[in-house]
Amino acid sequence: MxxxxxxxxxxxxxxxxLGLLDSDAAAEVERALGSDADLARRxxxxxxxxxxxxxxxxxxxxxxxxxxRIERDLATRRQVLGRTTALPPARPRHAMVSAAWRNPALWRATTALATAAAILLAILPNRVSAPAESQTRYFAILQSRDATGQEGGPGWLIQIAQNGTVRSLPLSDVQPGSGRSLQLWTLWDQARGPVSLGVLPPGGAIRLPPERLEAIGDGQLxxxxxxxxxxxxxxxxxxxILFIGRAQGAATQAL
Amino acid sequence: MEPFDHASALEGCARGDVAALRRLYDHEAGFLLAVALRIVRRRELAADVLHDAVIDIWERAGTFDRSRGVGRAWITSIVRHRALKHVRAAGRETDLDPAAGAEIADDAPDPFAALAASQDGVRLHGCLALLDPDRRRVILLAYVDGLSQSEIADRLGTPLGTVKAWVRRSLIALKDCLS
Structure with missing residues (x-):
C-alpha cells in the first residue's frame, strides 16, 4: 500500500x-506513479x-x-509496429491544411486523390496490399515533414507507370546538406520492412526502371x-523522414 | 562537460526521430554503460542492459515530461532499473563470489571519494558525510552497486532488520539535507 x-x-x-523494494512493491510504486503526481515528484x-x-x-x-545492434533492433520494431504508429497520437493537422491552402492546385489534387482512395478502400478493403503484378497506375503524394515530425503539405510526387517505371519529382527545392543524401524507400510488406529504391541524385528527380520496384499496391508506403x-x-x-505518403490508384487517363 | 539538452533529445525520440536518439546515445552511452557495469559486473551483461535500456528510452520517451524531471536522471533511472532487473532475476550470489571474478572488483572507484572530486557531487557528498560511515555505505551499496538489503546485510555482517532501519533513517536525514 x-x-x-x-x-x-x-x-x-x-x-x-535505490532499488531496495521487492518486485511486488516496486510494481505497486510504478503503477501509482502514473496517477500520483506527488509520489512521482518524490x-x-x-x-x-x-x-x-x-x-x-x-x-x-x-x-x-x-x-x-540498437539500430537494427529499432528497425525491426518499426517494421512490426508500422512506421506511422511511432508518431504522437495528437498530430496537429492545421499546419498541413494551411500549407495546402497556399498550394491550391496541389490541395485539390490531394483532396481528390484522398477522396478517391477513401472510396476505393471502402469498396475494396482487401486490396490494401495489391499483388505485385497489378496493372494499375499509381501516384503517391508525399507530405513533407519537418524536424519536429509535423507535416508541412505536399512535398514530393512519386509516379508509378503501367509498366512499373518509377518517377520521383520534388515539388520544392530540397538540399540534404553536405555529406548527406536523400534516399527513397517503399514498404509493402511489414515483415520485410522498408526496401530502398535508391539514393536520389542532386535535385531529387529520377526515373527508375520497372525491375527496381518489386511490388506496388494501394496504400503502399x-x-x-x-x-x-x-x-x-x-x-x-x-x-x-523528410517526406512520406501512400500510393493511390490513379484514373486511367494520362497525367 | 559541455551542456547537453537531454530533454530536447528525449522529445525528439518521442516524435520518432532516430537522429535524436543517436545524439543522446553518443553523449551518454559511456556513462550509462559504466552505471550498468557497476551493477551487473560483467561487460557482456552490461552491454545487454545498455541495449535494452536504450530501446526502453526510445519507446518510453513519450512519457518523459521536462516539467517533472531532469532528462539525465530519467535515462539513468531506466538503465538502473534494467540492470537491477537483470541481477535480481539471475540471482547474483555467484557473481558476487570473489572467485567468480567480478570484472570491476579491483579498480572499482569508491563512489564517496569520487563524489568529493566531482563538480556536481559536492552537495550529495556533504550530506552523505553527515551519515555514520556504515549507513552511508548502505545507501551507496544499494544505489551504486545495486545490492539488495539482504546482500548488504551479508556484505556488512549486519542483521537485515538493522540494515532496513538504517536505510529508513538515512533516507529521512538525506531528504532533510538535500532539500
Missing part, C-alpha cells in the same frame, strides 16, 4: 529509487539528487557494434529519409 504520511512517502520513493527528487553518485563513476568505453551520402549503411532507414 502507498502510505499517506509525507515522511513515509519519501522513504518509499527513496527505497524505490521519486524524481531522489533520482536527481542521487545522480551525482552515478556520474562520479566516470564512463566506460562502448563497443562501436553496440549502436549497430513511400518515404524519403535523410541518410549518409552513400545511403543508409544498414539497408534500413536511419535518418529522419
Amino acid at each position: 502507498i502510505p499517506s504520511e509525507p515522511e513515509d512517502r519519501d522513504v518509499l520513493a527513496g527505497e524505490y529509487v 521519486v524524481a527528487f531522489w533520482e536527481e539528487r542521487l545522480l551525482p553518485a552515478s556520474a562520479a563513476l566516470g564512463t566506460t568505453a562502448v563497443d562501436s557494434e553496440q549502436w549497430v 513511400f518515404e524519403i529519409t535523410l541518410e549518409p551520402a552513400a545511403g543508409s549503411p544498414i539497408g534500413r532507414p536511419t535518418g529522419r
